Structure formats: C-alpha cells, structure tokens
Amino acid sequence: MTGTLDVALIGQRFMGRAHSNAWRQVAPFFAPPLHPFLHTIAGRDPKDLESFAKQWGWTHWTTRWQDLAEDPEIDLVDIGTPNDVHKEQAIAMLEAGKHVACEKPLAGTLDDARAMRDAAKKARRKSKTFVWFNYRRCPAIGFARKLVQQGRLGKILHVRAKYLQSWGFADTPLLWRFEKKRAGSGAHGDLNAHSIDLARFLTGEEIVSVEGAIAQTFYKERALLGDAAQLGGKSKKTKKAQAMGKSTVDDALLFLARFAGGAVASFEATRCAHGHENRNTIELNGEKGSVRFDFEDMNVLELFDAEVDAATRGWRRIMCTTADAHPYAGNWWPSAHVIGYEHGFVNMAADILRVLGGQEPELPLPDFADAYEVQRVLEAAQIAAKQGGRIPLREVK
Amino acid sequence: MTGTLDVALIGQRFMGRAHSNAWRQVAPFFAPPLHPFLHTIAGRDPKDLESFAKQWGWTHWTTRWQDLAEDPEIDLVDIGTPNDVHKEQAIAMLEAGKHVACEKPLAGTLDDARAMRDAAKKARRKSKTFVWFNYRRCPAIGFARKLVQQGRLGKILHVRAKYLQSWGFADTPLLWRFEKKRAGSGAHGDLNAHSIDLARFLTGEEIVSVEGAIAQTFYKERALLGDAAQLGGKSKKTKKAQAMGKSTVDDALLFLARFAGGAVASFEATRCAHGHENRNTIELNGEKGSVRFDFEDMNVLELFDAEVDAATRGWRRIMCTTADAHPYAGNWWPSAHVIGYEHGFVNMAADILRVLGGQEPELPLPDFADAYEVQRVLEAAQIAAKQGGRIPLREVK
Amino acid sequence: MTGTLDVALIGQRFMGRAHSNAWRQVAPFFAPPLHPFLHTIAGRDPKDLESFAKQWGWTHWTTRWQDLAEDPEIDLVDIGTPNDVHKEQAIAMLEAGKHVACEKPLAGTLDDARAMRDAAKKARRKSKTFVWFNYRRCPAIGFARKLVQQGRLGKILHVRAKYLQSWGFADTPLLWRFEKKRAGSGAHGDLNAHSIDLARFLTGEEIVSVEGAIAQTFYKERALLGDAAQLGGKSKKTKKAQAMGKSTVDDALLFLARFAGGAVASFEATRCAHGHENRNTIELNGEKGSVRFDFEDMNVLELFDAEVDAATRGWRRIMCTTADAHPYAGNWWPSAHVIGYEHGFVNMAADILRVLGGQEPELPLPDFADAYEVQRVLEAAQIAAKQGGRIPLREVK
C-alpha cells in the first residue's frame, strides 16, 4: 500500500451499487490518505457482471468470490451479500490477510456472528474489520453523538427508536428476506440492527436487558417468486392458482430494553406501516434536553435544550450542513445544500481510508466485535418474544 | 328535569376549572336538549371556595361533598377529585340516584374500579355514568374513528401510543401525584389511561394481552411539599437540609400489547421527556392506510391513504375544523379557526346532555364499565412490569 | 361604574358570537378590575334576536341600535357590523359618551375612518376607543413583539406578511363582502388590514411608502344571493339561468412597502388560495434573528436566533403556552394545553377592562387613531394598484 488501497467488492445488487458509489466518490470529496482503487467485483450473476463492473469502474470481475482471497493485490474485501454467507466470506478473507468491510447485520445467527468476531480477533494484527452501519455517518447522527458526549443532554433517561417501512404487505412475494435460513430474521435483523447500533453509538452505553418483546408475522404465506410475475396480472383465477410458500421471519418486532446508565428504551421495526418508506427514527431524552432524528429528513437534527429559558425554548430544527460545525459537512457543499442517502456510505468509506491510512476517523467505526454486541441484543429480543419475560444480556453470549 | 339539568361538581383545582367551564360554555355553543344549571360546587378548601363559586357561576357551595347526595335538586354529580376518593364519592352519588360523571382514571386501584363498575350496573335503571376521557372529544380523534369504522385504513396492524410530558424531573416536589396511596400509580394511570382509552376507541377492539412492560421511577426521593417553598431558594445549605420523602409511583411506564384483531401495540407514558409538555400522540397503521394524532397540534389529523396512486400519495395534514365534515366543528367557528384544550370538555358536556336529554351523542361516551376495561389493562401492564412475562387480559379481573 | 361595566353589542352574526363569548368568558379567566355585564344586544334580524340574546346571556335586545346611545346604563358599545355602518354607529355612541370597541377595519373608506378618528379625538376626555385587531392578542404574537422590543432580532430588514384564504372561488355567491359599497374592499380591507396592523405592532414602526401593488378580481361576476340556493343544484340548466351580479372588490391584493426603519416588506391577501383556510402568516427577519407566525398553528412562534453558535442554531418551535413566560398564557391552562381562535377576543376583552378599570393592559390596545394609520396604508396600496408607481404615505391623509 503506497497511497493506494486495492478494494474488491462482493455483491452486485442494491448494496453493490451503494458501495461501488462510495469507493468512486470518496477520493474527490475527501482527498483521503489512501486512494481506493476499484480492483475487482465479485458476483454470482454472470450475465450482468461485466456491464456492472464497467458501469461502476471496477477493473476486474469474477463469479467466484473465493478468487479475491487468492489475489495478492487486493487489500480490502467489501462484503455486500445476504446475511447467511457473511461468515464464510469474511473468515476466508481474514484468513487471507485482507481487511474486511461487511454489510450489516454482521450475520443471520448469533453463532455465525460469534465465529466472525473470533476470527477478527485472531486476525487483528494484520486485518481490520468494519461493518456498514451507514446511518452512523449521517452528519445529524454524528452531531447528536457529540452533543451527548459534551453532556448537553445530561443523563439519558429515554431512548425511543422506530424503524418503519411499508414494502412488506400481502402482495410482496417470498423474497430471500422472508426466509429465515437466508436472512436470519425479518424486519428485526434488517432494521432493528440499525436502531440498536445507533442507540449504542449515540448514548455510548450498552443495553443490559430486554424486558419484553413481540415478534409478529402478519403474512404467514407469500407467493413463490417464480409465480410473482403473475402478481401484477388481472385474472382472479391466476391469483388463486398461485403457488405459495411459508414466510419464516417476523414482519415486525417490538421490544423494550434497559441501558446500563439507567435509561429505558423502546424499539420497533416493521415492514408494514404505510406512510413510512424508510423511516429510521431515534429520539433521546436526557435530564437537560432531547434530540430526535428522522432519516426521511436526514439533513436535520432536532434539539430541545431544556437549559434555555422557559420563554424561548422549543424544538430546534438544525440543518446539519455547516462546514466546521457538523461532521462531514465541510466535504460536500455550502450550508443548506443538502445531501442524500448514499453520502453516508461515502462518509464511511472516507473514515475507513483514514483509519487504514493511519489517521483518526471523523467518528468511531464499528468493527466485528462491536457488531457482535448488536447481534446479542437482536438475539435477546428474539428469545424474549418467544418465551416471554426478561432477558438479561449477560445470559446471551 | 324539565329542560334543565342541575349539576354539582366536586373539585376546585385544575379539573374544577376545566369542568366548570364546560358546563358554562356548552349551552350557547350547542343548544343542547337539557340546559345545565350550575347548582353547587363542593371543595375541601373553604378559603377559596366562595370566590371560586362566584367566579364560575356556581349558585351554592359546600365543603361537605356528602351534601350533594342529600340535595334532591341535584341531577348529576361531576367528580373532579384525586383518584383515591372516586370510589366513595361515586358510589354515594349512585346510591342517591344521581347521574355521575367521573374524572379518569376511574380509580387508583382495580378493586376500587370494580366496585364502581358494579355500583353503576346496580344503579343503571336510575343513573347513567360517564368518565371524562376528554381526548375522545377532539374533532381529529372523532374523525379518525370514523375513518377506521368506514374501513378506510383496512385491518389495523399497528397501534403506537405515546403520552409524553416533562414536569417530573428531580426538582418537582412530592405532590399527591407521586404517592401511590392517593394516585394509584404515576404517569401510568394519569397518561396511559388516556392512551388505552383512545386506542380502544379508535380501533373498536379490546387489548387481549400485555406482552412486556417497564415501570421506572427515575427519582425515588422528592422534596416534601412543606419544604417545597424552599426549592426556589438560593442557599445550598437550605437545600441540603431539605426533608425528602419517598416517591412511590412510576415516572415512566412502557408496555407492549396485542389487540383482539391481530394488531401489535406499544404504549409509553412519561413525565420526564423534555420537549414534550402535553404530547399525547397515537398512530394507527392499517393495511390500507395510517392516521396519526398529536395533541400539541390538536386541530390536525394526519392521514396516509395508501389507496391513492404512488405518485401523489403522502401524509395529509387535515385541519379538522370543517362544519359538516368533522365532529363538533360546526358548533364552534368557521374552518381553520382552531379550537383548544378546553373544547374537548365542552364537547363532552354536550354529548352528556344529549344522552340525558334522550338524543344520540355525536360520538360514544365512556361509562364506568368501559373505564373498568381501561383499568384492567393498566393493571395487566403493572403486573407485567413487576413479574415479567406475558399477561393475558382474561387473567385480570 | 362601581366594579361593573355595562356592555352593549351591535351585531348578531359571526362577530356577534365571537364578541358575546369574549364578554362571557373574560371574568372567570381574568378576574378583571371591571366585571362586564352583558346588557343589550342590538341586531337587525328580529326573528333570531331574542334567542341569540338568551343563548349568550344578553339581558335586553333591540332592533334599533340607536337605542343604545339613549340608554344611560350602557358604558361601552361594541360594534360588530359591516364596514359601511361603522362610522355612523361609532360616532353616535361617542357623542352619547360611550366607550366604543369597533370591529376592524375601522371603516370601508378612508373618509369614514378619518371622521371616526376625529370623533374619537374630540370625545377623548369621556370615551375611549378600541379596534378589534384580535390577532395582536395571540400569545405568540405578543411574545414576538417583546422579542423585537428587547432587541433580540436586531434591526428589522424584512417583513413578509401573507393572509391567505380559500373561500372565494367561482361558486361563492355575491355576499356583501363582494360589494364595494358595503365592504369598501375585498381581501384587502378584510385581511391586509390585519397584516398591516400586525406588522406595525410587531416592528413598532410605520410604513413610509407603498412601492407597487396588484389588485386582482379573478371572478368579476357572482351569483346573486337570492339564487344562491340553487348553487348546490345538479341541473346545468338551472345554473345557466342563474342571475349574476358584479363583484366590485378585489379577490386578491398584493403590495410592496418600506418601513421607517429601513425594512422592506411584502403583503399579500387573497381568498383564492387552496390549502389555506385562515392562513394569517407573518415573518420578520432582523440582523440578529427571525420570527415567524402562522395562525393555523396559532400556539406556536418560530424563532431563529442567529446569535446561537453555528452548530446548534435552527428554527425553534416555541409553544407559547407557558405561564409567566408568554402573554395571557397564565390565565388559561397548564403549558402545552393549547388555546384557540376565540381566546384572542377574550384576551382583548380583558385588556379593555383593565384599561377602563385603570390598570395597564398586557399589551397595547389599538384605538381609532391607530386603526386610521392602518387605513391609510390600505388606501395607499389601492392607489398604487390603480395608478402604478410609488405612493409615499405622507401623501395619503
């Protein structure tokens, strides 16, 4: 590595695009200490792979992700695949001495996550690990964390996290995301994983117990994907004949929890809440003030500062787009020239390159050990939903 | 009763004012079938009682609430006292053949509530009972209920109710609201009672189980009221010497629940959330759409109609101030001339007078039996918070 | 006057109700130095007059407003009639030694307004005058004024006032409000009058010139009122046969102006803006901060304090419902228990009673001289709209 980092990526779908863009965009906006070179894209779909590679600027492409481990030129492998293959891919890359940046959640199961954490620990002298909890990199979130750290909110009493989407009603077919074997869980692992990470990141505290949970599968059967094309069809008969398969994951999962510092918390993840397409929200109430964030209005952090006099206090809508004042803002555009979804990924790529280049990141990066803590909370909530009652986190390992 | 209803009221504080105003204002705005006559106010504080009576237009006053039972002129007794005396007062009035309108929650304990429900049942040929769940009477809430009943939201999948306030931090002294003996519970009975009533009212469904709960007392000791005057003092010494007493109620109570129709729900009540002074919010997500309400913006109902085409759908901010379109709106002012907090009480007084005058209410009124169901849910949540685990409602009687 | 003020009111429609309510409600909530006695209501419609009087608590009623002048018991006459009769009624009452509280705008024409101002000046030893610019009495507006006076916004550079409604489209018949002879003007006198008053009240400055204006009548003909009943009919034939009359007022009037202190301003009033039912908005931008107000969210003042550090500044949503912190708030309910439209009238009645009882009002009250200044600006804008060009206010007398 002499000023360049050779990156390989596994995955050519949604996350494949988001990560490719991040590696493309980071250099001009951040001038990082290492310049990423888009070395190889690995994907299972040979038909589209070459065009995807050319479109996004990857120099090589392969349908065998294993090739990446064998290529000595590659420095970092970025994993953007479904949850059930994270373990195999990540461990192989760590054993080959690569840095690994893995999509969230760390894995579909706690066993997989533990194995990954252990492999990362073993490889730690040669390899660094990262997990794409991208919402940490929204300037508004990073700024909220700073306010908490500065004591501006005082002791935190309440955490309220809801991640609501609306794409999972009856007419959505049986995608891999509805199969427990592949996804591990449903809305829970997909969405609550983000919320748990944000809650820990913002408070700087661990969750010590889950105090109750509901896991709900509203739609227990869904159209098999082969027949899904017929879903748009007009014929009632066709619909009746449709082959159905079993959805084996939660459509929604709600849980209550306690934090080490004494805060009480509620979490909710669902794919069945109309009016919420990607509504990742979190609110903290402390003894001196409150903050709240809504990703659908991602450039804004709302702050209620209770130290202000009674006459002029109120929720303050802060545009987190000011250079020198808000994390990452100086790398983009002038104040109030808002940024969007993909910028979180670019900001994270910048911090990865800073860390690998020997600099400090703008904000702390989650590694496999960190993401394993998230996975333990996911597990505790699932146990609570199944058996009822209180689950102390120390019992979940 | 020939066109007039003689009303007596017990209570001369916050609810005393709100109820007095309701009985004063209902006639000019609603021209109800019975005209209320403000007969007698009963209160314990002899010093202010006469001036209170004159200020609000009460013809007589007494410090013995028992007098009301004995006065044959009085038709309806309105109870606006702390929770621990509801039972005694209400039952005495029912036994005296009065109609009773009682503040919420019905009682401080489930035992009291049950006794009141039974007394109401026994007295039902002569007396009607009412409970002041005033938020039902916000036009936006009444309209939301109509949308649910018309099937505009489809099957309800999610209920999300949060009632957040911010007056209960460390410097608030040991008011009666912090004494279990008098209040029964803290934020739970005060705030969750409203939320549970609204959730049942809006969905038309019963809660069938509580699935987990957290009860939290952030501040276990508070300054005794006698010393509270010193709270504003500047001397640190004085503060240290302050006599403290034990707070025996929850500052916050969160719980998860299931509804009979399959919806999953979260409830949260707290007095320690800065930025929320009287934030009574509820959201419903159905298969065809969603609604949400926030009392701090009480004239508005937000509706997301998922049946609208993908291009133009969005959260719709409906000003519920249109005569003929929204409940009670025609009795007040032209469209967008907003109403306030006390109007819910006036609207409820109007419906009480309609019912007693032989007419239909604009919206159904809660009676003691109805309020007892709310009390059972409160109880179930408290049990769940204490012992953990799932509490089926059928086990709480 | 021994602790009581005998009030008479002319007008039994919308303003009749709003003013009746104000005189009814002011005593219990404000305990003013003078207690208003609802003496006589005068109205032209004999059919409804008695029932209106009884409904609202007026002791006497008459169809001859002239009677009020002759009745020595009456202390104050409140005028809630159309603009073209304000002059005759107000002057008669002043000559009879009554105090007068008149609806806004002061008059339909500048000539009438001038005569009223002069009559008030002449009668000033015996009589006080008041004009019902009710929006001044919203707590949020009163609080904004205090912020300006304290210098919290610095020198004011911009005033932006829009008062938008939506009841004046093609299907609205030819009400008196569309007749120049009766109303004086359309949206201009009805709505811009409020905005001009608020702008002067908030800034404490006079408008020195109108710099351009547009008066627009979108619908030059409207159905005559006799035929208006047919408007709802389905038959196209009926509609064609409908008798039409000429609308002689503006549907919208926009103008630009300069303030004495150097601020530039835009005003807009319209009855043809869908989505705005009673959207009375005003924003001030000063060198140190900004405030904005929207009557459809009337309990809130938004403040942007530019003196706050760059990281945490933002628009602050202030609930102006806090006793001791916001004007009038302490007379109503606890914090965040919002108030509505009619409370502005009650607040104003309280200040009238304070002034007549020898006390200071919470906020300054507009008298005829003050309202005459508003009328001069209305006139200047109409001249500018007609002849184009700049109209210095000193030329309009």
Add this chain to the structure above:
Amino acid sequence: MTGTLDVALIGQRFMGRAHSNAWRQVAPFFAPPLHPFLHTIAGRDPKDLESFAKQWGWTHWTTRWQDLAEDPEIDLVDIGTPNDVHKEQAIAMLEAGKHVACEKPLAGTLDDARAMRDAAKKARRKSKTFVWFNYRRCPAIGFARKLVQQGRLGKILHVRAKYLQSWGFADTPLLWRFEKKRAGSGAHGDLNAHSIDLARFLTGEEIVSVEGAIAQTFYKERALLGDAAQLGGKSKKTKKAQAMGKSTVDDALLFLARFAGGAVASFEATRCAHGHENRNTIELNGEKGSVRFDFEDMNVLELFDAEVDAATRGWRRIMCTTADAHPYAGNWWPSAHVIGYEHGFVNMAADILRVLGGQEPELPLPDFADAYEVQRVLEAAQIAAKQGGRIPLREVK
C-alpha cells in the same frame, strides 16, 4: 462522437466542483446514450488547477480557456464562471462549433444575454445550448410541472416565489458577487433568476408585466477582500482601520408580476434573511389545488388537492423518490432513500446527454433563448425598482 462526448469545463470553484461531479456521476446511474469523457478543465488559478483536475478525473488542464475552442476533440464546453465572462466564452465556443452548457444567469446584462441568444440562434445547426437552471431537475419540481400540465391544479391564480439566503450581512466582505460590473446584480440575478425560471417552467406561461419592485442594498459598504482576513480578528482598532469598498448590487430584490394566463405573482430574493440558508421556495395556487416546494426539504412536494372531499383533504407531503412515479427517481435509490443538492446537476447532465444522443430528455432543458426570457424579466424588475410603476414585458427587449 461515437458513443462518447468529450466535455471541457471552465471554472474550478463551487460550480467547478458541482459540474465535475455531474459529469463523473451521470454514466453509472443513467447509462446515457453518450458517455461523457472528462477531457479538459480550464481555470485561472494555476496553483490548484492540476490537483483539481486529478481530483475530479479531468485528463487535461489549461489556464487559457481559449484553448478549448481550438481543440477539435472537445464536443461540449461547460461554462461555470462569473456572469461577466459568459458572453465572450460562450460565443467563442459556439463559433468554434462546440455545444455549450452555461451557468445561470445567462449573463450579467441584458445586452450580453441578447448577444448570446443571437449567437446561439446563428450556430443552431451545429451547436446546442443549455443553461444550468439546476432546480428544474429536482424530482419534486419536475413532478409538480407534470401535475400542472395534467390540469390537476386547474387554472393557476397565484405564484409565490421566495429565494432566501443569509450569508450577506455586514460582516461579509466585498466578494465579486457584490460588484455590479462582475455579477450584473446581487440577489436578483443570482436567486430571482432561478425563481423566474421555475415559475415559467412550472406554469408553462410567460410573465407579461412587472407591477412594482423594491431593490434594496442594506449594506452599502463592505470590507475589501484583501483586508477580509482581518474580519475574524479580535482587535477593534484593526476593524476600524479596515479598508472598505462600495457594494454596487442589491442585497434583496422583491417584485410583483402578472402571468399571461391571469395569475398574479410575487418574487423575493435576499441574502439577509436569517433562518434561510438556501431556501428556494415556490408555491402555485390553482382553481383545483395548490403545490409548494422548499429546496431545504428538496425530496418533498406538498400538494393540496381541492377536488378531494372536504373531510379528508389537506396538504399532502409527497416523498418524490418513487421509481416510475417521480422524474429521475428510478435512477437513484429505493423509495424514501433521499437525494441531495448535487443530484440536480447529475440529472441535468443526463438530460443533456440524452438530447445530444438523439433521445428525449426526462424534462425540457432550458437553452439560451429560454434563459434570455428570464433575463428580460430580471431587467424589467430592475427598471421597475428604479423608476417605479408598471413595466410591460413587451417593452423590454
């Protein structure tokens, strides 16, 4: 051109970055018919030019913009320089047979703009021209235009455009943007140019008259740039000694106008409105509904559909992020994964490449003739501000 378009860019500051990014990003997200090749960057500052070129991927660089005309490889020249040099650069490139994409406003003066329009007309067989009115390319704006074209709003009665910023207070030094010679005008040409373009684009109508205007220079003197470094200094003495220069442009310009179809309009541009950093807003009120847009919440279009029943109508907050439903949305991320400021430029680059590649653009592109119409309105408003009175557009040529 065989599938590739060789692009050159003049300008290495803010617009240099925004345009470089647009040409970089358009290919992977849009797969346009022509692939842009970042051929040459031209800039006056030799020190940073090479690093800028490398950072953004430009293959060549030069400090002589004239070189671009002489290079036969270059197909399109993109002009991102101050307004006073647009004419010379654009005409030179058109004469050399290049396509030209010029920043807005078209020029600093109407004379320059006319010359550019004429040159474009003359070169039209070989060259196409484009003007970077980037806000047209926000999905919300494009979608609003479609609603107007479909007749969803009915006849337009009101246009209300405000473009408010807050960087121009007393402590901002004398940048080129405050020099009339270089910028042509101040907030007017910079911000009202966008608003005029949007108003014409959305309504599909021309402005026929300006009916009044105010041009205001709040700060007539500003610190000379050489001394600007001292601005941050603490010493009062230093400040007093600061050399000052004359600001020769407007800080704010407001005007009223009429549209061909009968709508009345107000425009306002300012750099001195705290709380508004890049608040580009526009609202249209039609006979059947209204839309409004605020760039600080750029992914959202608000729609009020007055055809909806009175009970459920309200302002609808539409996230314009849905593929197939909203312009350009399908090229980016899933629904509600919001986009930011620079995406407007990428969307425009895509449409330029489509047009040059023989395809239809997603939305119409402004050319020099179109931008000249904007310039005529700018001119008319300036005349109205100077001499007062009404300026019919037909008199401004």
